Amino acid sequence: MITPQISIVTPQGRLDAASARSLEAELQQRIAAGETRLIVDFESTRYVGSNGLRVLLVALKQVQQQGGALKLCCLAPRLKEILAMAGFDRVFEIFDTREQAEKSFE
Amino acid sequence: MSQKYSLNVDSRFERLAEIADFVADAACACGLNNAQTYDVQMAVDEACTNVIEHAYRGKPDGTLDIVCERRGKEFVVTIQDYGAQFDPREIKLPKTSDPLSKRSIGGLGLFFMRKLMDRVEFDFAPGRGNRLTMAKKIKT
Numbered sequence: 001m002i003t004p005q006i007s008i009v010t011p012q013g014r015l016d017a018a019s020a021r022s023l024e025a026e027l028q029q030r031i032a033a034g035e036t037r038l039i040v041d042f043e044s045t046r047y048v049g050s051n052g053l054r055v056l057l058v059a060l061k062q063v064q065q066q067g068g069a070l071k072l073c074c075l076a077p078r079l080k081e082i083l084a085m086a087g088f089d090r091v092f093e094i095f096d097t098r099e100q101a102e103k104s105f106e
Numbered sequence: 107m108s109q110k111y112s113l114n115v116d117s118r119f120e121r122l123a124e125i126a127d128f129v130a131d132a133a134c135a136c137g138l139n140n141a142q143t144y145d146v147q148m149a150v151d152e153a154c155t156n157v158i159e160h161a162y163r164g165k166p167d168g169t170l171d172i173v174c175e176r177r178g179k180e181f182v183v184t185i186q187d188y189g190a191q192f193d194p195r196e197i198k199l200p201k202t203s204d205p206l207s208k209r210s211i212g213g214l215g216l217f218f219m220r221k222l223m224d225r226v227e228f229d230f231a232p233g234r235g236n237r238l239t240m241a242k243k244i245k246t
Binding site for chain 2: 014017018021049050051053054057078086087
């Protein structure tokens, strides 16, 4: 069996209610195409609001149902704290670097 | 002298970035540090998202009047809308300790507003709409 590739999604700038829609569309498209090993890299993301978090949560549930995973990496310190505040650090696997996130799939 | 900063925008999510920039400028002028500014920006972003989603139910022709000011040792943000009544008691806050399978999708915005600000007050009057007041203590 061929192991599916790891797909990387990189939201840019602000992930608010407006831009969460395009992230949702991208994740849904990838999941529908059978991409269930996902990394969301926040290197270029300076803000994530609750709508963005909801999109991630929905996608995580979907890929897990299909035996996949969705992991997060490169979060700015305050973003990491915000995620922890909502308990998302217990739901998502979070890595400091993209390399660590990729390795975790091996 | 009290400094007051006002912004009037229509009820579209595309306006959220402009609102965030406005809040950052006002917060900086009122002496908030970067961490405090980030928290206020997020609380306002969540509040305005709620107004657009719930008070205006996604209709783009509503109005949001946002005022930021320093009152003593507090940074105070007032958000006024003219949409349907928003009752925070109807919102079920998420249980942040729940496992993934049980996590509910709603209530996160209000949860963050309360976490990030020192004071969050909702007020509604027929004909005048919702007025939300949020305050953060300025730490120097």
